[in-house]
Amino acid sequence: MRKFAMAAVGGTLAGILATTYVAEPLLAQEGSREASVYEQLDLFGDIFERIRVQYVEDVDETELIEAAIGGMLASLDPHSSYLSPDDAANMRVQTRGEFGGLGIEVTQEEGFVKVVSPIDGTPADEAGMESGDFITHVDGESVLGLALDEAVDLMRGPVGSEIVITVVREGEAEPFDVSIIRDTIKLTAVRARTEDETVVLRLTTFNDQTTPNLEAGLKKQLEEAGGMDNVNGIILDLRNNPGGLLTQAIKVADSFLDSGEIVSTRGRNPEDGERFNATPGDLVDGKPIVVLINGGSASASEIVAGALQDHRRAIVVGTKSFGKGSVQTVMPLKGDGAMRLTTARYYTPSGRSIQALGVSPDIVVEQPRRDPNTEEEEEEENTSAARRTRSEADLRGRLNNDSLSEDEIRQIEEDRAKAEAAAERREEDYQLAYAIDILKGLSKLGPEQ
Numbered sequence: 001m002r003k004f005a006m007a008a009v010g011g012t013l014a015g016i017l018a019t020t021y022v023a024e025p026l027l028a029q030e031g032s033r034e035a036s037v038y039e040q041l042d043l044f045g046d047i048f049e050r051i052r053v054q055y056v057e058d059v060d061e062t063e064l065i066e067a068a069i070g071g072m073l074a075s076l077d078p079h080s081s082y083l084s085p086d087d088a089a090n091m092r093v094q095t096r097g098e099f100g101g102l103g104i105e106v107t108q109e110e111g112f113v114k115v116v117s118p119i120d121g122t123p124a125d126e127a128g129m130e131s132g133d134f135i136t137h138v139d140g141e142s143v144l145g146l147a148l149d150e151a152v153d154l155m156r157g158p159v160g161s162e163i164v165i166t167v168v169r170e171g172e173a174e175p176f177d178v179s180i181i182r183d184t185i186k187l188t189a190v191r192a193r194t195e196d197e198t199v200v201l202r203l204t205t206f207n208d209q210t211t212p213n214l215e216a217g218l219k220k221q222l223e224e225a226g227g228m229d230n231v232n233g234i235i236l237d238l239r240n241n242p243g244g245l246l247t248q249a250i251k252v253a254d255s256f257l258d259s260g261e262i263v264s265t266r267g268r269n270p271e272d273g274e275r276f277n278a279t280p281g282d283l284v285d286g287k288p289i290v291v292l293i294n295g296g297s298a299s300a301s302e303i304v305a306g307a308l309q310d311h312r313r314a315i316v317v318g319t320k321s322f323g324k325g326s327v328q329t330v331m332p333l334k335g336d337g338a339m340r341l342t343t344a345r346y347y348t349p350s351g352r353s354i355q356a357l358g359v360s361p362d363i364v365v366e367q368p369r370r371d372p373n374t375e376e377e378e379e380e381e382n383t384s385a386a387r388r389t390r391s392e393a394d395l396r397g398r399l400n401n402d403s404l405s406e407d408e409i410r411q412i413e414e415d416r417a418k419a420e421a422a423a424e425r426r427e428e429d430y431q432l433a434y435a436i437d438i439l440k441g442l443s444k445l446g447p448e449q
Contacts, residue, residue: 137166
C-alpha cells in the first residue's frame, strides 16, 4: 500500500513537472507575441510622427489615422471596412431605401473595382452597366490599388453631375467609357406584376421596405387576379439583387416556408453561432415557386434562394450566384463613425456554405446577349418567317369549324394572343419566359403532383 502511495505521489509530481515544462514555453511564446504587438504599435507611432512632421506637405492627422484604420480592415477581406461619420450616415440612409449616387453595388477583386450588380431603374442600370464589369478609371483617374471605400468616394458627387467610368467587360476587346448622370436613388424594394397567370415579384434589394413591399405587392396582384386559385405560381426574381439586411432575407424566406431552418451563422467561436427558423404560414398556400438568380445575386439573395432550394420549396433557375457567404456586423465607433466587420459565415439549411461558390441553379438558363448590330436583321427574318408560315385557316375557301361555340372561338383567339405575347417575352427576357413556362407546365400536372 505504501509503495502504491509512493507511486501515486511520484506520478503526481511527474505530472506537475511535465505541466511546468510545457507551460513555460507557451507562456514565453505568448509574452513574446505580446511584446511584438507593442513593438509594432511603437513602429506605427514612429511612422505617424515622421509623416506628420517631415512629409513634403501639411497632412491632416485625422485623415491619416482613418486611412490606417481603413487599410487594416481592408486587409482582412473585401467586405470589412471603416465607415467615416459621413459614410456611416449614408449607410443608415441606404437601408431605409433612398440615397444619392449611381445605383451600383460594387466589390473589389485583385485590386480592381468589380460591379456586383446595377440596381433596377437607377442611372447605372439605364447606362448599361452589367454584373461582372470591372471599373478601371473614374473620370480618367485610375482606381487600381485604391481601397474600395476610396474608389466609391470617387464615384460620389452632387446629384445631376456627370461621371465617366472606364469599363472592362468580358467579351469586349477594348475598355470603353460609360457616361452616367448622378441622381437620387429611390429604391422600390419589390415590384410586383402578373404575367399570364403567374405573379412575378422582382426584388431589387433587401432593406427595411422589402418584406412590407412584397406582402403588399403580392396581395394586390392576387386581388386583381380574383384570388389564389387563378394563379399558377410565383416567380421570385432575385437577379442582380446585391443583398442587404440579413433580417429581411430571413423574413422573405419565412414568407414561403412553414417550418424548418432558413439559415445558420457560424462565427469564430462556436458559441457565437445562430440558427434562424421559419414560422408557420405560407403567403401563397404552397403554390409552386421559381426563383431566378444570376451572377449579380449576392448575400441576402443567396440566403433566400438557398433556403427555398434546400427545402424543395422552389425551383432555382438561371446561372450561378455571386458567392458572398459572409455576414458583416456594423459596429458604432467613437465620433459617429462605424466599422463594418466580417463576423460570421452563413450556411444554408443543408449545412453548405456558398462562400466563393455561390448557389447553383437547379436548371441552368443563360440569358442570351443581343448584338445590337444584328437586331434589325433578326427582326426582318422573323417578319419574313411569319409571312411564310401558313395554316389551314389561311386558305381561301376553307371549311369552317362547326363544332366550336363563340366562347370557344374567343378562347382560341385569347390563347393565340398569349402565345404571341410569350414569344415576345422570350425575346425580351429569356430567363423570365423560361420560368413562366415551368410554372405553366407544373400547373398542368394537377395539385397531387
